[in-house]
Amino acid sequence: MEENDESDVDIDVFEQPQADQLVSPNTRWATLPASMMLSTDEADALLRWRKASIITVVGERNGGKTTLVSQLYEQFLRGPFAQTLFSHSWSLQGFEKKNFQSRVRSGGSRPETTRTSVQEGLGFFHLAVSDEVSLLRTDLLISERAGETYRDMRDEPERATTLVEIRNASVIVLILDGERVSQVRTRHAVFGSVRSIARALLDSGSINKEARVQLVTTKIDLLSREAAEALAALSEFEATLAVLFRDRFELTSFRISARDPSGDLAPGSGMDELLRSWIAPQSSRAVDEPTIPVLKSEFDLFLVRGRK
Amino acid sequence: MNPSFVIMGLPASGKTTFLAALWHLVESEETDCRLTIDGYRGNYRYLNSIADAWREFGKLSRTSQTGDTEVEINLHDQITGARGTALFPDLAGEVFDLQVEERRCKSDFVMQADAEDGILFFVNSNVKEDTLSITEYNNRLPPEFRYETGGADYLDLDGQSATPIEWEPKFLPAQVRVVQLLSDLIRSPFTLRARKLAVMISAWDLVRDQHITPDQWLAKNMPLAHQFLRTNGQSFVYRVYGVSAQGVSLDDSRGVEEIGKLPASRRVEIVGHGDAEHDLTAPLVWLMSAEE
Numbered sequence: 230m231e232e233n234d235e236s237d238v239d240i241d242v243f244e245q246p247q248a249d250q251l252v253s254p255n256t257r258w259a260t261l262p263a264s265m266m267l268s269t270d271e272a273d274a275l276l277r278w279r280k281a282s283i284i285t286v287v288g289e290r291n292g293g294k295t296t297l298v299s300q301l302y303e304q305f306l307r308g309p310f311a312q313t314l315f316s317h318s319w320s321l322q323g324f325e326k327k328n329f330q331s332r333v334r335s336g337g338s339r340p341e342t343t344r345t346s347v348q349e350g351l352g353f354f355h356l357a358v359s360d361e362v363s364l365l366r367t368d369l370l371i372s373e374r375a376g377e378t379y380r381d382m383r384d385e386p387e388r389a390t391t392l393v394e395i396r397n398a399s400v401i402v403l404i405l406d407g408e409r410v411s412q413v414r415t416r417h418a419v420f421g422s423v424r425s426i427a428r429a430l431l432d433s434g435s436i437n438k439e440a441r442v443q444l445v446t447t448k449i450d451l452l453s454r455e456a457a458e459a460l461a462a463l464s465e466f467e468a469t470l471a472v473l474f475r476d477r478f479e480l481t482s483f484r485i486s487a488r489d490p491s492g493d494l495a496p497g498s499g500m501d502e503l504l505r506s507w508i509a510p511q512s513s514r515a516v517d518e519p520t521i522p523v524l525k526s527e528f529d530l531f532l533v534r535g536r537k
Numbered sequence: 538m539n540p541s542f543v544i545m546g547l548p549a550s551g552k553t554t555f556l557a558a559l560w561h562l563v564e565s566e567e568t569d570c571r572l573t574i575d576g577y578r579g580n581y582r583y584l585n586s587i588a589d590a591w592r593e594f595g596k597l598s599r600t601s602q603t604g605d606t607e608v609e610i611n612l613h614d615q616i617t618g619a620r621g622t623a624l625f626p627d628l629a630g631e632v633f634d635l636q637v638e639e640r641r642c643k644s645d646f647v648m649q650a651d652a653e654d655g656i657l658f659f660v661n662s663n664v665k666e667d668t669l670s671i672t673e674y675n676n677r678l679p680p681e682f683r684y685e686t687g688g689a690d691y692l693d694l695d696g697q698s699a700t701p702i703e704w705e706p707k708f709l710p711a712q713v714r715v716v717q718l719l720s721d722l723i724r725s726p727f728t729l730r731a732r733k734l735a736v737m738i739s740a741w742d743l744v745r746d747q748h749i750t751p752d753q754w755l756a757k758n759m760p761l762a763h764q765f766l767r768t769n770g771q772s773f774v775y776r777v778y779g780v781s782a783q784g785v786s787l788d789d790s791r792g793v794e795e796i797g798k799l800p801a802s803r804r805v806e807i808v809g810h811g812d813a814e815h816d817l818t819a820p821l822v823w824l825m826s827a828e829e
Binding site: 256257258259260261262263264303305306307308309314315316317318321322325326329330331332333334335336337338339340343359364366488489490492496 | 636640641642643644645646647666667668669670671672673674675676701702704706708709710712713716717720721723724725726756760761764765767768769770
């Protein structure tokens with residue numbers, strides 16, 4: 230569908246030449262930075278350049294982790310989103326690769342998201358957005374790791390301490406698969422999975438004290454069509470999990486539908502609020518009050534006298 | 538005044554047609570242009586060949602077929618009186634495709650981009666729906682044709698069952714390519730500095746009936762690029778122009794006959810920022826000015 234009536238525009242048009250016909254063999258080339266998902270080293274390089282919040286998305290496979298992030302990017306292809314504007318990305322082609330199977334161009338008839346394999350290890354998407362009014366920019370590094378790794382963490386909670394994206398997270402996003410919540414047979418299993426991942430994170434002490442924790446229920450479009458008892462069960466689980474985190478971290482719950490295949494819910498439903506929460510300034514809740522040393526020396530006392 | 542410009546744009550975005558029309562305008566002096574030719578000296582073989590084709594409504598040789606060319610035009614600013622030589626490297630659009638897809642560019646281009654006094658970035662107004670999602674497509678179909686009704690997961694263009702297509706960089710949508718090219722300019726090996734950028738929406742005659750400004754066109758048709766430019770003011774001071782350098786579809790015989798009766802310079806139209814209707818030099822004047 231890309232190759233059509235190019236001849237009806239007032240431009241230079243001919244058949245496409247082969248790329249290797251364009252340049253002489255003596256041409257000197259400069260290498261440009263890759264544009265795929267960032268490795269840990271590349272994420273470090275970005276953090277040396279500018280401050281970025283690390284958003285760690287945790288959940289078992291097929292829960293919708295990658296679809297959430299991919300759809301976030303997809304929203305900006307259609308215009309401003311959540312009162313923010315797209316500002317920059319070091320991983321443009323990484324987003325594109327993950328999104329391709331949801332596009333008509335892929336030849337698919339059902340939207341899919343390219344799955345993340347265990348072998349890919351830890352990667353990051355980079356997305357910088359600016360407030361639509363103030364243009365104040367926030368950089369996000371959103372983690373991407375296969376769900377199998379987090380499954381293993383459930384079984385061996387100590388593994389949580391080895392996951393760098395957990396230790397350095399500004400926000401931990403626990404993914405709850407709404408499709409499994411919608412079905413009676415799988416509902417309690419998925420609740421159990423998220424609960425034990427949460428316990429592993431909490432009891433291993435791997436979450437940094439300033440991090441915020443969020444429970445994000447995906448595929449809410451499927452839940453909306455089910456009986457009210459599914460939604461009631463979800464509300465109850467959200468409350469239970471909040472109790473688990475009580476006194477240690479404030480847990481916020483979100484319900485989203487990244488990509489409703491039926492089209493009943495708009496793409497990115499509920500994700501605007503989620504994105505706003507990611508770029509909101511860190512709360513002061515977890516900041517320890519510094520201990521003021523006892524002032525004893527004559528030099529220290531200058532300060533005290535000055536105040537008097 | 539010895540400005541050097543960089544001309545960027547994907548294949549078939551109107552870069553060479555602009556140069557041909559610009560050369561005709563400044564050389565013929567048929568219409569009021571702020572910049573005019575300042576002495577006819579130098580090597581004009583390439584400019585004359587593309588301008589001849591343009592005057593005759595012929596199709597211009599693609600830069601990819603003629604090879605990359607550096608064009609110099611001696612210009613005189615009629616208002617300030619300044620004189621100088623403007624340099625326009627005319628690179629094939631396919632080179633910019635290579636830059637996006639293979640993540641490499643010519644070392645010469647890095648040097649030119651570091652020395653430039655302004656960038657002319659061409660975008661073809663004839664955009665495709667290359668980011669259309671399957672869900673969006675389905676919702677345009679009558680219910681009986683939507684995928685919920687069954688059928689294969691992957692279909693070819695004739696609706697037959699097919700194997701899924703694996704992603705490759707060649708599938709990158711146009712607006713993503715534009716953002717990638719601009720993003721490259723704010724990372725090594727390019728020098729990080731403020732640049733002036735004139736976004737030239739070519740074939741403006743095709744969208745004239747939409748009654749929107751070039752800036753509104755960019756926001757509507759390439760939202761990612763528009764947002765990128767709005768939020769990167771430290772790196773890019775930009776203006777968006779609509780340019781119709783040919784004035785008519787070359788396949789429209791009647792239209793060509795009609796417009797051919799006018800002086801060739803009258804075919805040219807530039808829209809945006811209150812400049813004279815036929816003055817293609819207006820973006821160059823703005824790029825060279827201190828005005829933001």
